[in-house]
Amino acid sequence: MATTTTPTTKVPEVRDITRIERIGAHSHIRGLGLDDALEPRQVSQGMVGQLASRRAAGVILEMIKDGHIAGRAVLIAGQPGTGKTAIAMGIAQSLGPDTPFTALAGSEIFSLEMSKTEALSQAFRKAIGVRIKEETEIIEGEVVEIQIDRPATGTGAKVGKLTLKTTEMETIYDLGNKMIDSLSKEKVQAGDVITIDKATGKISKLGRSFTRARDYDAMGAQTQFVQCPEGELQKRKEVVHTVSLHEIDVINSRTQGFLALFSGDTGEIKSEVREQINAKVCEWREEGKAEIIPGVLFIDEVHMLDMECFSFLNRALESDLSPVLIMATNRGITRIRGTNYQSPHGIPLDLLDRLLIIATSPYTEKETKQILKIRCEEEDVELSEEAHTVLTRIGMETSLRYAMQLISTAGLVCRKRKGTEVQVEDIKKVYSLFLDEARSSQYMKEYQESFLFNETQTAQMETS
Amino acid sequence: MSLLNEETAMEPHGVVEYLTEVEEAAEDVLTTKQQIIDLDMKRNRNREALNALKSGMCSEKVKICFGNMFIKFPKSQATQMIQKDQEQLDSELNHLRKGLKANVNHLNEKQGKPELSGYNLLPLSADEMKAIKSVLKR
Numbered sequence A: 001m002a003t004t005t006t007p008t009t010k011v012p013e014v015r016d017i018t019r020i021e022r023i024g025a026h027s028h029i030r031g032l033g034l035d036d037a038l039e040p041r042q043v044s045q046g047m048v049g050q051l052a053s054r055r056a057a058g059v060i061l062e063m064i065k066d067g068h069i070a071g072r073a074v075l076i077a078g079q080p081g082t083g084k085t086a087i088a089m090g091i092a093q094s095l096g097p098d099t100p101f102t103a104l105a106g107s108e109i110f111s112l113e114m115s116k117t118e119a120l121s122q123a124f125r126k127a128i129g130v131r132i133k134e135e136t137e138i139i140e141g142e143v144v145e146i147q148i149d150r151p152a153t154g155t156g157a158k159v160g161k162l163t164l165k166t167t168e169m170e171t172i173y174d175l176g177n178k179m180i181d182s183l184s185k186e187k188v189q190a191g192d193v194i195t196i197d198k199a200t201g202k203i204s205k206l207g208r209s210f211t212r213a214r215d216y217d218a219m220g221a222q223t224q225f226v227q228c229p230e231g232e233l234q235k236r237k238e239v240v241h242t243v244s245l246h247e248i249d250v251i252n253s254r255t256q257g258f259l260a261l262f263s264g265d266t267g268e269i270k271s272e273v274r275e276q277i278n279a280k281v282c283e284w285r286e287e288g289k290a291e292i293i294p295g296v297l298f299i300d301e302v303h304m305l306d307m308e309c310f311s312f313l314n315r316a317l318e319s320d321l322s323p324v325l326i327m328a329t330n331r332g333i334t335r336i337r338g339t340n341y342q343s344p345h346g347i348p349l350d351l352l353d354r355l356l357i358i359a360t361s362p363y364t365e366k367e368t369k370q371i372l373k374i375r376c377e378e379e380d381v382e383l384s385e386e387a388h389t390v391l392t393r394i395g396m397e398t399s400l401r402y403a404m405q406l407i408s409t410a411g412l413v414c415r416k417r418k419g420t421e422v423q424v425e426d427i428k429k430v431y432s433l434f435l436d437e438a439r440s441s442q443y444m445k446e447y448q449e450s451f452l453f454n455e456t457q458t459a460q461m462e463t464s
Numbered sequence B: 001m002s003l004l005n006e007e008t009a010m011e012p013h014g015v016v017e018y019l020t021e022v023e024e025a026a027e028d029v030l031t032t033k034q035q036i037i038d039l040d041m042k043r044n045r046n047r048e049a050l051n052a053l054k055s056g057m058c059s060e061k062v063k064i065c066f067g068n069m070f071i072k073f074p075k076s077q078a079t080q081m082i083q084k085d086q087e088q089l090d091s092e093l094n095h096l097r098k099g100l101k102a103n104v105n106h107l108n109e110k111q112g113k114p115e116l117s118g119y120n121l122l123p124l125s126a127d128e129m130k131a132i133k134s135v136l137k138r
Helices: A051-065 A084-094 A116-126 A177-185 A210-215 A245-254 A271-287 A307-316 A365-379 A385-397 A400-416 A424-433 A437-450 A455-463 B006-010 B012-054 B075-111 B126-137
Strands: A073-077 A101-105 A128-149 A159-165 A170-175 A192-197 A203-209 A234-244 A290-294 A296-300 A324-329 A333-335 A342-344 A355-359 B061-066 B069-074
Touching: A051 A073, A051 A084, A051 A355, A073 A084, A084 A101, A084 A296, A084 A324, A101 A116, A116 A128, A116 A245, A116 A296, A116 A307, A128 A177, A128 A245, A128 A271, A128 B126, A159 A177, A170 A177, A170 B012, A203 A210, A234 A245, A234 B012, A245 A271, A245 B126, A271 A290, A365 A385, A365 A400, A385 A400, A385 A424, A400 A424, B012 B075, B061 B075, B069 B075
Parallel strands: A073 A324, A073 A355, A101 A296, A296 A324
Antiparallel strands: A128 A159, A128 A192, A128 A234, A128 A290, A159 A170, A192 A203, A333 A342, B061 B069
């Protein structure tokens, strides 16, 4: 890519949030917990209860895997703490590493650096993968011997011979000046396993052969031992890569990439660039050079989007390169952001009409108990039977999230008193230390006057 | 054996038949692999011979070993012969590699395994790959 040196423009990207880091509260989820017939198991892969919605998600998942429902949208709706994000996570986990999954919180798109629609387009294009194949001819073998003849005068062309072997064969290569240079640059010696790229002549060292392990008693820790390669010496290596459309966009707006496009300096990717990339990718697909993998874009807290974004979503879903859109919201009938209209889930009716809606319902006491147990295992906290029951009650009466918070804090208290198992006393202690939402509001109501800026409360009252 | 469908699982005869099919498919893969190795060995030997012909011997005629017989041959003709052989080997190797892919697919299918993703894609050209490479590095 060193052919052109245009001033590179920086393209701000929607920050990539890795699946595990973002949703720490859902790190125990390994999948949707369905059997082969898509029937949900009561407790499996970190999922508990929500049978109906999990089954619905499973059906959608199968359709995504078969590539049937690109460009569709799903809404997961339910009260807070009923496992909406967990289901989305489960879908993400079951899709496997090859299907792109992009997670995004509704408020993330409000940034000063780029427009909302740009942030959304980038997220959309991150969720579409393109699978391509690279094919190289390489020579791979263990170095048996390198012999380099230097001319007596010290200058002039060097000649040499390189003997390579695999488990099946052995052969001698004549070396030219250039090859000798790169061999000595890589410090290749007898016993190394190397590959030589046939097209470029690039040499890379894979490690040292096991059979030579005894040659050195003292060696650096970084020395890696590998098996002597098998089979033929001259191999054809095929590597399948998956890149997202967004990544291709970025290189093409940064440099004069293979499409030789002009790049703007607005910090956003021009729609011309996107169109050209789409055309190129479609061309590749027709030539059999690329496969398009429609992935999943997950927008959490979708009620945070405003009217502009919703109309963008409407349009984006109709494009032929569109991922499956999964949204989650915990709102009921509420005002659509940026307007005065009320609508279910805070989503305009025309978009709502296109969605498949999955509802989640509150967990039962038994399910709550199960979830708390799974979380304890995840956080490495041992819980006594009584403490577990108490915690379940707290979870039922306050919220599941609050009970989950208490696990790790109670674990700390327990460790402080050098206990091995969290007892009821530990739970009681953290329950008195940390307020749940209801008690906190109660406290606010009682001591409102002693807080700062308490007049805002009254001001709000007046306007509403 | 979850791979077997229900009818074949019932009768032992069906099982034997199924296993034979899988074994046959596997055998095909292994033979093709071995063939590729043998041809590559030949190719490498030819290459060594060409190198030897290029440098070293200054006499007009060279001795070539055919099977267990040495035949004296003019140098240029010998080179030509080997080069022709190389070309043929290259095309044969290409052919075998294509066949190997089909064989592996066949084996996977027989075993009830899913097809490898991206297995049947055509490779991108060197230029296109170069552009994509800069993405992959990160």
